[in-house]
Amino acid sequence: xxxxxxxxxxxxxxxxxxxxxxxxxxxxxxxxxxxxxxxxxxxxxxxxxxxxxxxxxxxxxxxxxxxxxxxxxxxxxxxxxxxxxxxxxxxxxxxxxxxxxxxxxxxxxxxxxxxxxxxxxxxxxxxxxxxxxxxxxxxxxxxxxxxxxxxxxxxxxxxxxxxxxxxxxxxxxxxxxxxxxxxxxxxxxxxxxxxxxxxxxxxxxxxxxxxxxxxxxxxxxxxxxxxxxxxxxxxxxxxxxxxxxxxxxxxxxxxxxxxxxxxxxxxxxxxxxxxxxxxxxxxxxxxxxxxxxxxxxxxxxxxxxxxxxxxxxxxxxxxxxxxxxxxxxxxxxxxxxxxxxxxxxxxxxxxxxxxx
Ligand SMILES: Cc1cc2nc3c(=O)[nH]c(=O)nc-3n(C[C@H](O)[C@H](O)[C@H](O)COP(=O)(O)O)c2cc1C
Numbered sequence: 610x611x612x613x614x615x616x617x618x619x620x621x622x623x624x625x626x627x628x629x630x631x632x633x634x635x636x637x638x639x640x641x642x643x644x645x646x647x648x649x650x651x652x653x654x655x656x657x658x659x660x661x662x663x664x665x666x667x668x669x670x671x672x673x674x675x676x677x678x679x680x681x682x683x684x685x686x687x688x689x690x691x692x693x694x695x696x697x698x699x700x701x702x703x704x705x706x707x708x709x710x711x712x713x714x715x716x717x718x719x720x721x722x723x724x725x726x727x728x729x730x731x732x733x734x735x736x737x738x739x740x741x742x743x744x745x746x747x748x749x750x751x752x753x754x755x756x757x758x759x760x761x762x763x764x765x766x767x768x769x770x771x772x773x774x775x776x777x778x779x780x781x782x783x784x785x786x787x788x789x790x791x792x793x794x795x796x797x798x799x800x801x802x803x804x805x806x807x808x809x810x811x812x813x814x815x816x817x818x819x820x821x822x823x824x825x826x827x828x829x830x831x832x833x834x835x836x837x838x839x840x841x842x843x844x845x846x847x848x849x850x851x852x853x854x855x856x857x858x859x860x861x862x863x864x865x866x867x868x869x870x871x872x873x874x875x876x877x878x879x880x881x882x883x884x885x886x887x888x889x890x891x892x893x894x895x896x897x898x899x900x901x902x903x904x905x906x907x908x909x910x911x912x913x914x915x916x917x918x919x920x921x922x923x924x925x926x927x928x929x930x931x932x933x934x935x936x937x938x939x940x941x942x943x944x945x946x947x948x949x950x951x952x953x954x955x956x957x958x959x960x961x962x963x964x965x
Contacts, residue, residue, distance in 0.1 A: 614921065614922045614925065615630070615922075615925050615926045616629065616630050616631050616921040616922065616924075616925045616932065616948075617629045617630070617631070617949060618630065619664075620664070620908075620930060620931060622787065622840035622842075622873050622874060622908070623837075623838055623839060623840045623873060624838040624839065625708065625786050625787060625839065625840055627664040627665050627708055627787075627931070628664045628708070629662075629663070629664035629945075630664060630910075630925050630930060630931035630932065631662075631663055631664060631921060631931070631932055631934060631945045631948070632663050632664055632665040632666070632667060632710075632910070632931055632932070632933045632934070633655075633658050633663045633665065633666045633667055633707075633933065633934065633935075633938055634667060634912040634933035634934055634935035634938070635667040635668065635669045635670055635712040635789065635791075635844075635933075636669055636935055636936075636939065637669045637670055637679070637683060638650060638651060638654060638669055639680055639682040639683065639724040639725065639726075640682060641682050641683060641684045641685070642694075644685075644688065644690055644691070645672065645675070645678070645683065645684055645685030645687075645688070645691055646684070646685075646688075646690050646691045646693070646694035646695075647668075647684060647691075647694040647695060647697070647698045648694075651668070651684075651694075651698055652697070652698060652701055655668060655698060655701070655702055656701050656702070656705055657942040658707075658938055658942045659701070659702045659705035659706055659707035660705050660706065660942070660943075660958050661938070661942040661943045661944065661945055661946055662943070662945040662946040662949060662956060662957075663707055663934070663938070663945045664707065664708060664931075665707060665708040665709075665710050665787060666702045666707045666708070666709060666710065667710045667711070667712055667787075667789060667933065668684070668695075668698065668699075668702075668709070668710065668711040668712065668785075669683075669684060669712060670683065670684075670712050670713075670714035670716075670791050671683070671684040671685060671686050671695075671711055671712060671713055671714060671776070671780075672684065672685045672686070672687075672714055672715075672716070672776075673685075673686065673687065673713055673714065673715055673769070673772040673773050673775070673776040674687055674715075674768075674769070674772040674776075675687070675742070676720065676721075676742045676743075676744070676745065677714065677715040677716050677717075677720065677745075677769070677772065677797070678714075678716060678720065679714075679716045679719060679720055679721075679722060680721075680722060680723060680724050680735075681735075681740070681741075682724050683714075686711070686713065686775075686776040686779045686780055686783070687772065687775060687776060687779070691779070692779050692782055692783050695711070695779075695780070695783035695784075695785070696782075696783045696784055698783075699711075699783050699784035699785050700784055703784070703786075706958070708786050708787065709784065709785050709786055709787075710785055710786060710787035710788065710789060710842075711780050711783075711785045711787075711788060711789070712788075712789040712790075712791050712844070713773065713776050713777065713780065713788060713789070713790055713791065713831070714790075714791040714796060715769060715772075715773065715791070715796060715797040715798065715827070716744070716796050716797065717744065717745065717746045717747075717758070717795075717796050717797030717798075717799075717800045718744045718745075718746035718750070718751060718752050718755065718758040718795075718797075718800060718806070719744070719752050719755060719794075719795050719796055720742070720744035720745075720755075720758075721734065721735050721736070721741035721742050721743070721744055721755075721756060722734050722735055722741075722755055723735055732753075732754070732755065733754075734754060734755045734756045736756060741756075743756060743758065743759050744756055744758040744759070745758055745759055745761050745765055745769070745797075746758035746759075746760070746761065746797065746800050746806065747760070747761060747797075747800050747801050747806060747807040747808075747809055747813065747814065747823075748760055748800075748806060748807055748808040748809060748814075750806055750808065752795060752883075752884070753884045760809075761813075766813070766823060766826075769797070769827075770826055770827065770829075770830040771830075773790075773827055773830040773831055773834070774830040774831070774833045774834035775834060776834070777830070777831045777832075777833070777834030777835040778834035778835070779834075780835070781834070781835055781836055781839065786839060786840075787839065787840050787841075787842065788831060788835055788839070788840075788841055788842070789841075789842040789843065789844055789876060790827060790828065790831050790841065790842070790843045790844070791844050792824060792827070792843045792844055792845050792846075793844045793845055793846045793876075793878035793879075793881070794844070794846075794878055794881040794882075795881045795882040795883070797827075798823075798824045798827055798843075799845075799846055799855075799881075799882055800882070801813065801820055801821070801823045801824050802817075802820050802821060802824055802846070802855050802859075802860075802863060803820075803846075803849055803854050803855045803882050804820070804853060804854065804855070805849060805851060805853060805854045805855075805882060805883060806882060807820050817859050817862065817863075821863050821866060824863065824867075825866060825867065825870055828841070828843065828867050828870045828871065828872055829870055829871075832870065832871040840873040840874065841871060841872050841873055841874075842872070842873065842874045842875070842876050842910070843864075843867055843872050843874075843875055843876065844875075844876040844877075844878050845860060845863065845864060845867075845875050845876070845877065845878065846860055846878055846879050846880070846881075846882070847860055847877050847878065847879040847895055847898035847901075847902075848860055848879055848880075848898075849879075849880065849882050849883070849886060850879055850880040850886045851880070851882065851883050851885055851886045854882060854883070854886075855882075857898060857901060858901075860898075860901075860902075861901045861902055861904065861905045862905065864902050864905040864907055865905035865906055865907070867907070868905065868906045868907045872907060873907070873908060874907055874908040874909065874910055874930070874931075875902045875905075875907050875908075875909055875910070876909075876910045876911065876912070876933060877895045877896065877898050877899065877902060877909060877910070877911040877929070878895060878911075878912065878913075879894065879895050879898070879913075890914070891914065892913065892914040892915060892916065892917075892920050893911075893913065893914075893915070893920060893923060893924055893928065894913050894914070895911040895912060895913040896911040896913065896923075896924040896928040896929045896932070897928060898911070899911060899924075899928040899929040900928065908930045908931075909928075909929040909930050909931075910929055910930060910931040910932065910933055911924065911928070911929045911932065911933065912932070912933035912934065912935050915932055915933075915934050915937060916936075916937045917948075918947075918948035918949075918950070920932070921948060943957075
C-alpha cells in the first residue's frame, strides 16, 4: 500500500492542527474498570495506535452518565476517578505522537445490555433486577430485543444536558484536544432525529424542526462545557436507510443548524437505528454523502470499510476532509503507516527504524 496524497496533509480545526487526515475511529473496548475508568488495556490499545501514525486517536464512546452507557464495561466521564484515568490516557496518546480525542455518548434506548462477547455475540438486555437499568429514550419504543425504554420527561432531559456539559468539561480537564458527540448509530441524539424512534407530541417531537430541538440542546451543552478554541465534531447519520426514517436532505439540514451552534465537523455514519436498516458493504458509502454536508457549511469526515490506501485517495479531498479507520486498525495498529509506506524511515517511529 502506498499513497502520497492530501490524506497526509495537516488539517486545522479551530486551534487544533491535526498532522494528517487519517484517524482512528471510535471503537468500544468494553474494558473499563468497575467504575467506568480506563484500564491498562486502553493504554496499550490506544498507545499502539498512536504509534501507528494516525493524526488523531478517537477514544471510544464514553458515557456522560451511568445510565447513558451501553454496558457496564463502557468508559465514563462523570467522576474524578474517571478523569484521572482519562488524563493518563490522553497524555500517553499525545506523548506517543497523536492528537487525543474522545467521543462522548448518550446511548438512549440502546442501553443496558451485555458486552458483545457474552451470549454468543448477541446483545442481551440486562434489566434492573440483574444490575442494569431502565433505558431512557424519546419514546417507549424498544430497539430489537432490548428493554422497553422509559419516555424522557423534561426533567430527565435537563439532567441529561447537565451530564453532557459536565462530561465535556471533564474531557477538557483530562487533556483531550477534540471532542466528538455520538449522534448516530441509533443512540439518543439519533433517536430524537428519527421519526421511527421519536413519536413525541410535545416540543421535542413532530416535524424535523421540533425533532432537532433536543439534539441542538445537546450540542449547546457540549459547547457550554468545552473551550471555544477547541473543536467539536458530531457523528451524525447520513440517513436512516429505512422507509419512513430520517432522509439525507433532513440530515444535511440538521448539520447546517449544528454548524451554527458551534459544530466544526460532521463525522458521517448511517443506518443502525433499526435492525432492518440496510447494511452497507461498500467502502466509502458514508463518504459519498460528504458533498451534501459540505454544502451545509461544515467540514466532513467519514468511516466505513476503508481497508486499502487507495480508499483514502478516493475519499480525500473530493468527498470528505478526513477519514476514520475502524476495523482495519483493530486488525493492524500500523495500518496507517503501511498505507503511507513510501518512506518508512521518515514515517515509522524511530524506535522501529532498524526493522527496515
Ligand atoms: C468493536 C467496535 C466498536 C465500535 N464502537 C463504536 C463506538 O464506540 N462509537 C462509534 O461511534 N462507533 C463505533 N463503532 C463503529 C466504528 O467506529 C466505525 O464507524 C465502523 O466500524 C465502520 O468503520 P470500519 O469499516 O472502518 O470499521 C464500533 C465498531 C466496532 C467494530
